[in-house]
Amino acid sequence: MALGTLASILSSGPSSDTLWSWTALPVGLVLLCLLYEIGWIIYCRVWHPLANVPGPFAASISRLWIAASVASGRAEHVQRMLHQQYGPLVRIAPDEVSVADPQAIKTIYSIKSGFTKTDFYPPFAPNISLHGDHFTQLDETIHAExxxxxxxxxxxxxxxxxxxxxxxxxxxxxxxxxQVARQGKEIDLGEWIQWYTFDVIGELFFGHQFGFLRDEHDYGRYIESLDTLLPGIALSCVLPAYIRPLHSSLGMLFSTIRDSVKGFDEIRAAGRYWTNLRQQQMQSGSVERVDLLDKFFKVKEDKAGWDVQDIQNEACVAIFAGSDTTAIAIRSILYHLMKDRACMDKLVAEIDDFDSRDLLGKPHIRYAEAIKMPYLVACCKEGMRLHPSVGLGMPRHVPPGGATIAGRYFPAGSRVSINAAVVHYDQSVFGQDAHRFNPDRWIDGNAAAMDRHMLHFGGGSRTCIGKNISLAEMHKLIPEFLRRFHVELTDPAKEWKTQNFWFNKQTGIRARVRARQRGQIALGLSGGVPSP
Incomplete structure (x- = not known):
C-alpha cells in the first residue's frame, strides 16, 4: 500500500503548490539579503557616525574598497590623490577614516593619547609565544610591561x-x-642593499653574517618568503576579522595565498631554528661572543614571564622586519641622490671635507662621526620622508569620550589612521616643494617642527623597536660607500617600481659603480666571513 502511494505521487509529478514551496525559500532569502544590503547602505550613508565624512561611495559601504586598494600595491598613491580631492579627512571604509592633518599625529599616536590598536595588526603575529610580540600586541598594559x-x-x-x-x-x-667596479657590470643595487641589511641582522642577533653578500644569493629564501607572504597578510589586515578565516581557507585554492602561508611558516621556522641552535651552543659552551640573542637569554634568567618562545618571537620578528624596512630606507636615500646629481655632489663634497680634516675614521666611519655630518643626516631624513618604509595607514580606535581630529568630533570606537606616505607630503609642514627630494629643507627650515611630524618609525609607545639598528646601518653604510665609489643609475630617466604591501618595497634600481680617486681607501678589509 505504502509503495503504491509513493509511486502515485512520483508519477503525478510536483504540484504547483510544491513548486512554489521549493522556490519561495531561495527567493525569500535573496530578497532578505537585498533588503539587508539596502538597509546597510542607507545606514552607512545617512545615520552612521561617519556618514558626513567625504570619500569614495564604495568605501563608505564596504571594506572591499580598501581591500582592493591594498591588493593593488599602490594604496599610498590612491590615498594621496583622495586627500587632495577631499581634504584632511577621507572615509576609506564604513568604520574608518584616513587622516592627513599633521597636527593629528600627536593626538592619535602620542604615548598618553588613549588611542589603541585595532584588529588590523593580528595577521602579522608570528603566534609563537602566548605573550604575543611587541608589534601585534593590542593590550597597551601588556605591551608596555x-x-x-x-x-x-x-x-x-x-x-x-x-x-x-x-x-x-x-x-x-x-x-x-x-669587484663590480673592476668588471664594469650593471647591478641591481636594491638587491645588494637588502643583502647587506640581512647580513647585519645575522651579525647583531645571531653572531654571524648569514652569507647573503658573500654568496650573492637569498640565504634560506628569506627574501622570497617575505615577498610572498606580505601581500596575503596586508589583504587580511584590512578585511573584517570575521571574514579572515574564510579568506585563509578559500585562499588556499590560489597559489599566491599558499605561497604566502608557506613563506610565513618558513620565517617562523627560521626564528625557532636560530634560537634552538643558540640553546645548544650555550649548553655545549661554544658561544663565541655576546649578541642580541645572548642578551634575550639573559632576560629569561632575570624575568619569570620571559621564556624561550618569547626569544623565538624576537628572532622571527628580526628576520621578518629587520631587513626590509632598513633596505627600503637606504634604497630611497641612494635612489633620490642618484636622481639628483647636485644633491649627490653636495653630499660627496661634505664627506670628502670631513675626511680631509680627519673627522672620519679609517678604515671605518663611526656612527658618532657620521651623524655630525649635517647634510648626510638631512639626506637620510629626506629619503625616509619621501618614501617611508611602511606605506599603509596605522589604524587606532578613538578612546572613550571621543576625540576631535582636524576640527571634527569622532565618537569612541571610531577607527582613524594616518599614513606616513601621505602626511609626509604636507606642504604646511614640509614646504611647497614637499613632493621633491630637497635635503636642504632640514638645514634651512624648521627641522624640529618637521621631525615632530615624521611617522617613518611610527610614534609614541609604539615607535619601531628596531629604529636604532636601522639608523646605525644607514648612517654608516652610505658615507662609507660614497667616499670610495661613484654610483649612478644606468638610466636616470627610468623610474623605480614600488609595491606597497605594508612594506613599500622598491625594485628596478639598476646602477653602475666605479672606484673614486679622491678619498679612496684600500679595499680588501673584510677577510673571511664566518660560515652560517
Missing amino acids: RRKYVNSIYSMSTILESEQYIDGCIDVFLDKMA
Missing part, C-alpha cells in the same frame, strides 16, 4: 657595542662593489 624587558637591548648604546660587526658587513659590501 613586556617592552620594558627589552628596551635597553634595542638602545643605541647597546647596538653600538656591536658596531664592529656592522663594519664587517660593510667591508664585505665594499669588497663586492670593488
